[in-house]
Amino acid sequence: xxxxxxxxxxxxxxxxxVPACSSDNGExxxxxxxxxxxxxxxxxxxxxxxxxDPPEWVLAASSRLIAQVRxxxxxxxxxxxxxxxxxxxxxxxxxxxxxxxxxxRLVLAVADGNPAQMTSIDDLSLDGPLIGLCAPEVPCGAAAxxxxxxxxxxxxxxxxxxxxxxxxxxLANGELDAGLxxxxxxxxxGLHTIADARIAHSNDCSNPAVTKYGIAxxxxxxxxxxxxxxxxxxxxxxxxxxxxxxxxLPTEALQRGGFELGLCR
Amino acid sequence: xxxxxxxxxxxxxxxxxxxxxxxxxLSLDVALDQERTxxxxxxxxxxxxxxxxIAGLERLKTGELKIDGQVVDDGSSTFIAAHQRSVAxxxxxxxxxxxxxxxxxxxxxxxxxxxKRAAARGLAADHLASVGLSEVAISRPAQLSGxxxxxxxxxxxxxxxxxxxxxxxxxxxVDDQSRTAxxxxxxxxxxxxxxxxxxxxDDAKFADTTVTLPSNNI
Amino acid sequence: xxxxxxxxxxxxxxxxxxxxxxxVPLVGLLQRAPWSSLGSRLxxxxxxxxxxxxxxxxxxxxxxxLALGLxxxxxxxxxxxxxxxxxxxxxxxxMVLPPVVAGTALLFALGRRGLVxxxxxxxxxxxxxxxxxxxxxxxxxxxxxxxxxxxxxALVAQGRDLEEAAAVNAAGPMTAFAxxxxxxxxxxxxxxxxxxxxRALGEFGATITFAxxxxxxxxxxxxxxxxxxxxxxxxxxAISVLLLAVSLGVLIALRGxxxxx
Numbered sequence: 095x096x097x098x099x100x101x102x103x104x105x106x107x108x109x110x111x112v113p114a115c116s117s118d119n120g121e122x123x124x125x126x127x128x129x130x131x132x133x134x135x136x137x138x139x140x141x142x143x144x145x146x147d148p149p150e151w152v153l154a155a156s157s158r159l160i161a162q163v164r165x166x167x168x169x170x171x172x173x174x175x176x177x178x179x180x181x182x183x184x185x186x187x188x189x190x191x192x193x194x195x196x197x198x199r200l201v202l203a204v205a206d207g208n209p210a211q212m213t214s215i216d217d218l219s220l221d222g223p224l225i226g227l228c229a230p231e232v233p234c235g236a237a238a239x240x241x242x243x244x245x246x247x248x249x250x251x252x253x254x255x256x257x258x259x260x261x262x263x264x265l266a267n268g269e270l271d272a273g274l275x276x277x278x279x280x281x282x283x284g285l286h287t288i289a290d291a292r293i294a295h296s297n298d299c300s301n302p303a304v305t306k307y308g309i310a311x312x313x314x315x316x317x318x319x320x321x322x323x324x325x326x327x328x329x330x331x332x333x334x335x336x337x338x339x340x341x342x343l344p345t346e347a348l349q350r351g352g353f354e355l356g357l358c359r
Numbered sequence: 360x361x362x363x364x365x366x367x368x369x370x371x372x373x374x375x376x377x378x379x380x381x382x383x384x385l386s387l388d389v390a391l392d393q394e395r396t397x398x399x400x401x402x403x404x405x406x407x408x409x410x411x412x413i414a415g416l417e418r419l420k421t422g423e424l425k426i427d428g429q430v431v432d433d434g435s436s437t438f439i440a441a442h443q444r445s446v447a448x449x450x451x452x453x454x455x456x457x458x459x460x461x462x463x464x465x466x467x468x469x470x471x472x473x474x475k476r477a478a479a480r481g482l483a484a485d486h487l488a489s490v491g492l493s494e495v496a497i498s499r500p501a502q503l504s505g506x507x508x509x510x511x512x513x514x515x516x517x518x519x520x521x522x523x524x525x526x527x528x529x530x531x532x533v534d535d536q537s538r539t540a541x542x543x544x545x546x547x548x549x550x551x552x553x554x555x556x557x558x559x560x561d562d563a564k565f566a567d568t569t570v571t572l573p574s575n576n577i
Numbered sequence: 578x579x580x581x582x583x584x585x586x587x588x589x590x591x592x593x594x595x596x597x598x599x600x601v602p603l604v605g606l607l608q609r610a611p612w613s614s615l616g617s618r619l620x621x622x623x624x625x626x627x628x629x630x631x632x633x634x635x636x637x638x639x640x641x642x643l644a645l646g647l648x649x650x651x652x653x654x655x656x657x658x659x660x661x662x663x664x665x666x667x668x669x670x671x672m673v674l675p676p677v678v679a680g681t682a683l684l685f686a687l688g689r690r691g692l693v694x695x696x697x698x699x700x701x702x703x704x705x706x707x708x709x710x711x712x713x714x715x716x717x718x719x720x721x722x723x724x725x726x727x728x729x730x731a732l733v734a735q736g737r738d739l740e741e742a743a744a745v746n747a748a749g750p751m752t753a754f755a756x757x758x759x760x761x762x763x764x765x766x767x768x769x770x771x772x773x774x775x776r777a778l779g780e781f782g783a784t785i786t787f788a789x790x791x792x793x794x795x796x797x798x799x800x801x802x803x804x805x806x807x808x809x810x811x812x813x814x815a816i817s818v819l820l821l822a823v824s825l826g827v828l829i830a831l832r833g834x835x836x837x838x
Contacts, residue, residue, distance in 0.1 A: 157807045224689070224707060229790065231808035252707040253789025254796075256804045260785065268690040269706050416741050441744035442753075454742035458760040467756075468746035519746055 122149040122337050125159040125167070127175040127307065129198055129234070129258060132282035133355055137343065149342050155257065156180075156233060163188075170312050170337045175233035177308035184310070191309040191339045197356040200237050200274040200293060200303040203265050203285040210271035214290045215241060218249040218272065226261045226273035229254040233305055234261075238274045240302035245292060276305075278355065299358035306358060309343075311335035369394040370522050370552040376422015376434060378408055387412070387422075389570060391554060395546060397563035398556045400572035406556040407451070409572065410525045413554065414448050415441035426523070442471075447519035447550065449529040453512035455500040461511050462487060462496040468519035486514040489544055491537065506533050513541060517548055524550035528557055603821065610818045611811040618815040626793045627801035627816075631778060633709065634797055638716035638777035639770050642724040645717075646773070647766065650725045651754065654732035655740075672722045679718055680786025687714065688787070711788040712795045716777035724773035731765030732758070768831055775827045779820065 126134065131153050138148035149171070154162070156174040163172065163183050172188070174180045175198070184190065204212050210223030218225055227249060228235030235254060242249050252270070255261040262279040264270045272288075280287050293303035314336045372391040377384060385405040398406050411417040412424055415431065415438075424432040426446075431439040447468070455464050462483050469479035487496050490510040500508055509532050516524060526545060530538050545553065546565045555562060563569055611618065618624065649668070658664050671679055687694040687705050697703040705711040739761055743753035759766065781799040788795045790804065798816055805813035 155807075224704070226789065229804050229807070231804050251791065253791050255790055256785070256800070256807060264706075264789070267684065267688070269684060269688045414745050416744065440749075441741070442747050442749045445747075446745060448742075448745040450738075450742065452738070454738050456739060456742070456757055456761065458763070467743075467748075471747040471752065515746065521747075525745075 121147075122171070122342065123152065123169040124149045124171040124173065124342060125152045125154070125163070125169040126173040127156045127159070127233075128153045129175055129276045129278050130173060130307075130355075131259075132278040141342070146341065168312060171335075171339055171342065172310045173343075174308045174310070175305055177306070180308040180310050187313050188310040189313045189335060191311050191335055194340060194343055195299065195358045196307045196309070196343060197297070197299065197304045197358050198276045198278055198307065199295070199301070199305065199356065200234065200241065201277045201280050202272060202288045202290055202293070203262065203275050203280045204272045204288055205265055205268045205270060206286060208271075208286060208288070209268075212272045212288050214288065215245065215274075215293060216247055218242075218251075218274070219247050221250055223271035224252045224269070225250060226253045226255060226264055226270040227251040228258050228261055228274070229256050232256060232258070234258040234274070234276060237303060237305050241274065241293060244302040274303075297356045297358050304356070304358065309339060311337060311339050368551070370427050371425070372413055372523070372552070372554070373425045374409065374412060374419075374422070376419040376424065378405070378412065378417065379420040389572075391552070391570065393567035394552055395566045395568075396552075396554050397566035397569045398554060398572060399558070399563055399569060404572040406572055407527055410448065410527050410554065410556060413444075413523065414446045414525055415439060415444045416448075444523075445521040446523045446525060447516045447521040448525045449513050449516035449527065449545075451527045451529070451531060453500070453508040455508055455511055455515070457500050460497050460499055461492065461503070464500065464511060465515045465518050468515065472520050483514075483518055486518045487511070489517070490514045490541065506537065509533050510537065510541065513545070517544065521550060523552045523554065524548055526553065526555040526557075530557075530559065530562065606814060606817055606821065609811075610814050614811070615815050615818065618812045619819060621812065623792060624798075624801060624812070624816060627796055627798045630709065630712070630793065630795065631797040631799075634712045634716050635774050635778040637713040638720050639724075639774040641713065641717045642721055642773040643766070643770060646721050646724040646769070647728060647759070649721075650728035650732060650769075651758070653725070653729045655737070668725055669722050671719050672726075676719060676780065676782025676784075677786050680715060680783035680788075683715060683718060683783060683787040687711075706787055707789045707791065707795060709794055712784050712797065715783040715787045716780045716797075719780050719783055720773035720777040723776050724769035727769035727772060728762065728765050731762040735762060771827050771831050775824050779824065 130151075134151045134153070141148045152159075152169065156176040157179060159172060159174060160176070160179045160183060163169070163186060168187075171191075172180065172183070173196070180190075202212065202215050202218075204210070210217070210220075212223065217223065218227075227238045230236055230239045238249070241247070251273075253261075253264070255264070258275055258279055261270075261273055262275045262283050262285065265273050265275065265285055266283045275285070277287075279285075293301065295301040295304065298304060299306055312335065314334045369392060372389075374387045374389045377386050379385075385408055387405065387409060389409065398409060400406055408417060412419065412432070413426070418438060419432050419434040421434040423430055423434070426444065429439075430437055431444060455461075456467065459467065462480055465483035465486050466474075466476070466479035469482055470476065474482070484493070484496060487493055490513055492507060492510055492514065495503055495507060495511075500511070503511065509529060513529050516526070516529070524545075529545070530541060533541060542562060542565065545555070555566065557563055652658070653661075653665065653668065674682075684691060684706065686692050687697070689695065689698050689704050689706065694705065697705070705714060739757050740753050743757040744750075748756060778797075779799060780797070781803065784790075784795070784797060785800055785803070790796045790800045796804070798820055802813045802816045802820070805816065
């Protein structure tokens with residue numbers, strides 16, 4: 095039930111927020127991959143502590159967010175776990191934002207009490223334990239595939255879930271023994287994780303476990319498309335984001351730790 | 360079959376008791392000891408209920424029902440089910456099995472008595488001939504007229520190797536020409552005992568005795 | 578029947594709107610379909626694997642509906658049950674329950690840590706989640722009410738008359754059931770099987786939640802469709818068109834054969 099509601103929320107939010115964001119009430123709307131769900135509250139808190147207004151978050155699977163933008167939604171910022179799909183909306187008035195390079199990473203999560211006695215990611219090749227991964231079609235599954243290739247592990251999943259949240263949920267209720275999920279999901283569900291030095295590098299973009307979020311923002315020049323006639327923008331603004339993205343993704347706070355997200359150079 | 364059925368004397372049937380349904384209560388005190396009994400009386404006094412009790416399609420609330428001295432229903436723990444009572448019924452509505460051909464409808468009780476299909480059909484064909492339905496033997500019930508269906512239903516009841524034959528106004532929807540012949544068949548059946556619920560005084564005339572309901576109605 | 582032109586507009590207009598509501602999404606799907614590459618997308622290995630799993634799962638679920646649902650329908654129609662309304666509501670529940678809830682419920686009941694599932698695991702070493710059997714179970718869970726209600730209403734409409742006739746012709750209860758009851762409602766049984774099968778074929782939420790998704794084992798066509806939406810939306814549309822065609826075919830056949838009888 096929990097994730098049905100979670101899945102519904104962006105839709106409900108969209109219906110009410112999208113008209114609101116095109117009006118001039120100044121609220122910044124950020125579409126974010128659902129793997130960021132665990133940290134939006136922390137970011138909001140950090141922003142409020144600095145006296146800034148937190149943005150309106152709309153969370154959904156990256157592919158859903160992109161599809162919604164194609165269908166006419168115009169959030170100020172999109173943070174997607176899928177860089178390839180993000181390129182597809184650049185012709186809709188969006189520009190790529192290169193900083194900050196926020197990352198998430200896969201961790202080896204196990205069911206409560208580690209019933210299968212997993213010790214490292216090598217154990218994902220065992221036949222006995224019930225193992226879950228994300229399907230290779232989605233970003234967390236692509237990362238799992240990278241890990242398998244890089245470290246020569248023939249993983250034997252019993253399920254390849256289309257949704258990392260559903261995978262994490264099955265680990266949380268003990269139906270699966272082990273799986274590779276995002277650090278953020280593991281944290282928000284309180285999953286026990288097994289440290290493996292090979293994938294413990296959240297600030298290393300070249301590590302196969304690390305997924306770098308792609309960030310795109312509505313370009314300043316295209317703001318005229320949706321805002322009132324009085325708002326004119328000069329041609330010089332073209333190619334620059336309408337909002338200052340970094341303001342909403344406080345790098346300092348991220349670097350202080352406490353979040354499961356990382357930053358890579 | 361007939362040799363087995365033709366045993367000496369009528370089957371004794373005694374009903375003393377009460378039937379209760381949602382909308383009515385019926386008290387019965389009837390003893391049937393003749394070979395051919397006509398049951399008459401106005402509508403709604405429980406003539407059909409009496410037959411259903413004897414057949415085992417309904418249970419007594421209290422009291423006792425005996426067939427040939429054996430208690431088959433005592434209103435509580437003792438109840439011999441319909442299929443074990445050796446009682447055949449010709450219903451007022453034909454109740455033929457729509458998925459079976461007419462001949463297989465008539466052969467149905469014979470098959471239940473353990474006859475092979477061919478033998479059962481052979482006997483069934485005789486019964487169909489006796490009610491004048493040989494032509495429609497391989498038809499399905501839906502293809503027959505109302506009167507034909509009723510005759511097929513009578514043939515099935517006659518074919519049933521039981522001690523007792525219960526008739527619930529089986530001739531009501533049969534045309535006048537066939538009625539006399541069918542009445543002869545029903546009266547001269549091999550069944551040891553026939554209990555015939557009817558409104559028609561002509562049917563009752565052939566009975567050894569007539570029971571008029573209500574016997575002791577509440 | 579009256580002529581289309583003579584039907585009152587106050588009924589015709591909302592009726593047309595209702596049809597539009599049902600049809601427009603289908604048209605939307607069809608106009609997005611990659612018609613030229615439809616064939617090649619459907620003979621893709623992953624899709625064929627999903628077709629195989631779907632066929633196994635949907636027919637097994639239909640078989641379970643028959644084996645368990647037919648006796649259940651008979652009991653509902655013929656036996657004086659305590660709390661009959663409650664029992665009926667429970668039987669119908671999977672029809673209105675969100676499938677994801679159904680899957681979660683199945684997990685809590687039959688999962689490895691579930692109410693019954695933990696005993697299955699401890700005593701027999703049987704775990705249902707992430708197996709084809711689990712997928713069949715999830716599909717049966719959602720399909721069963723469709724079968725049971727179809728058959729039960731046929732039994733209720735038929736009444737006990739024929740069963741009584743069988744009884745006085747020396748047929749015991751099981752013989753009467755097999756030789757009279759079942760054959761005389763075979764149309765409804767067929768219709769119930771087809772409905773249940775179609776529902777099982779389209780099942781998604783309970784399956785993904787309870788049985789997961791693994792190619793060749795638990796990934797049915799709807800799961801494959803959902804996955805394809807992530808990476809290859811056109812392929813997803815192609816599979817959807819296939820499922821749509823099959824379901825429509827079943828319903829048209831039903832309408833012609835049984836529902837009008």
